[in-house]
Structure formats: C-alpha cells, structure tokens
Amino acid sequence: MASTSYRALRLVSLLGSGRVWPLRELAARLEASERTVRRDIETLRRLDYPIITVHGPDGGYRLGSGHTLPPLVFDHDQAMAVAVALQTAPATMLGLGDDAARALATLHQVMPPSLRAAMESLRLTRLRNYWEFPGPPIDPAALTTVGAAVHRRHELAIETLRPDGTRPDPGDPDFHPPRRVEPHHLVVWAARWYLVAYDPADDQWRVHRVDRLHPRPTTHPFTARELPTDNLAHFVMSTHDRADTLAAWDCTGSARLALPAHIVARWAPGGSVVEHLDDEHCRLTLGAWSWAGIAGILATFDTELTELRPPELVRACRRLADRWATLARG
The missing domain is CATH 1.10.10.10 (Winged helix-like DNA-binding domain superfamily/Winged helix DNA-binding domain)
Structure with missing residues (x-):
C-alpha cells in the first residue's frame, strides 16, 4: 500500500x-x-x-485543468530543485531576497519529514564572482503589469525612465512621449529583464529594459504577430539599442571596433554598452577591475581597435603587447 x-x-x-x-x-x-x-x-x-x-x-x-488538486505534490528531486532555486535566485526584484527566504520557510513547514530533511541539508551561501553583473531591482508591480499584458495580449502604454529609475520631465533630453506597444515576450539575460515588443507607430520590433519602463495597462487587445526570429535569445542579445546602461567598475574604457553593432552586442559582457556607428563599426564601452582586464576583453573580438579611451587603457594595451611579444620570441 x-x-x-x-x-x-x-x-x-x-x-x-x-x-x-x-x-x-x-x-x-x-x-x-x-x-x-x-x-x-x-x-x-x-x-x-x-x-x-x-x-x-x-x-x-x-x-488537465479546472479541478481542485492538492496544493503541493513534490517529490524528492523537485523539493531539492526548489530549495536550490530559492537560495540562488538573483535579486532582480525589489525585496525578492526576503520573499524567497519566507517562501523557503513556508515550504519547510508543509513538507513531509523526509523531504524537509533533504531541503534543510542544502543550506548554502551564495557568493558573487567578479564577472557577475547584478541587474537593477525591478518593482514587482511593474513586472506584473508587463507580464499580464504579454499573457492577455493587451497593448501596453510605456514611458522610458532615466537610468536611475526616475521619470524625466518634458524638455529633458531623456524624455520620450508615452507610446503604446504590443508586448510579446519577456526574456531574462545577465540578470536583466527585457521585453520584446512590436511598436505599431514605426513598424519596428524593439527590445526594452523592463527596469527602464513605467508601464500602464490597457484593455486594448492586439493580434499576436509572427516574431522577428525563431531565436528570441539571439534577437535580444544581438540588439544593441536595448537601453542598457554601464555597470559600475573601478576602470571604464571604450574602443571603436571594426565589427557591426549586432555582432558585438551578442558577445559583449553584461553591463557594457554598444553604440552603433555604421554598418561595419561600433563603439564598445565596458568596465573591469583593471585596465588590463578591459584590454583583454577587447582583444577577444579579434578585430581592428581604434579610438581607445582613456589614456590608461592605451597604456595597458601597450604593456600587454610587450608581454605577448616577449612570449612570442621566447
């Protein structure tokens, strides 16, 4: 039995x-x-x-759906997965850390003794390494508004916020009039939430940073469109004008690359900014804990680099070139 x-x-x-x-x-x-x-x-x-x-x-x-079922039916593997997920979830929503801890405590109370013991055996401390780029926290109400609009296929009225999360005043260079978009999908990449939406006003698919939006729901439905690509991950990563802002680092530099912006945007580290210059060139601005770190990242693109800024980055590139030349001779 x-x-x-x-x-x-x-x-x-x-x-x-x-x-x-x-x-x-x-x-x-x-x-x-x-x-x-x-x-x-x-x-x-x-x-x-x-x-x-x-x-x-x-x-x-x-x-199927539509019937009342037991609220929690977890097996051992699911209980372990939930315990790990709640303790390692990135803090990309305001108060998520406290909410995740409370959710884990609630699950402990309702789990059978054997599963509770398994979950408690996975108490862990999550440490950030230097290459993690924590995304700015998002207001849960804003994320709920965007997610509901995607699910219901309702147009979304959006305003673009400043990088610090405040709403610009009319006449401010960062001010853009509110506009309506058709929200199709939410994507999380490098701890940042992005909305893939179609803009009927200019007949363009765009990628919006959710933390840079002040969304307002509407009751105006729209018909789902064919997405711009079968690979939404590639679309988001290769879109250079997705309103990314530079992460805070001890050293920040930039260079002009002889590559298209959509190529560099896909492979640039999170927390960097890619600026379209022309079809064959772009400017990459990024940070690291040392000037040599920035030089090393730029070297991974294996293309011509010009207009390096600031002088400290130029000097770091020269030092690395001397080291590599010595290795090549030896």
Missing part, C-alpha cells in the same frame, strides 16, 4: 509538469510496468484527478 501510494503521488507530480508523457516514459520514471501505470492512472481518475489521454504519434497522458 505504501509503495502504491508513493507511486501515485509521483505520477501526479510528473503529470502536473504540464507536458504530455508517453506511457513508456512514465513507466520508466516510476520503475513499474506499463500495465501498472495504466491501473494507477485509472485509480487517480476515480479520485477525480483530470488525467487526459492525448492520442496520436506524440500522444500520452497529461493533467
């Missing part, structure tokens, strides 16, 4: 992931025969679990 109950809970947990599970894959995961899994599925159906059979070559079973 205990084995059957555990297998049934494990089955509910798998089906609750939202995907369609082929019978043979469920049997392998549960280490049971296909006949046993079918019997367990029928048992759960008699208990009013809405398990749907999906026919066809890609068919199987999935859990």
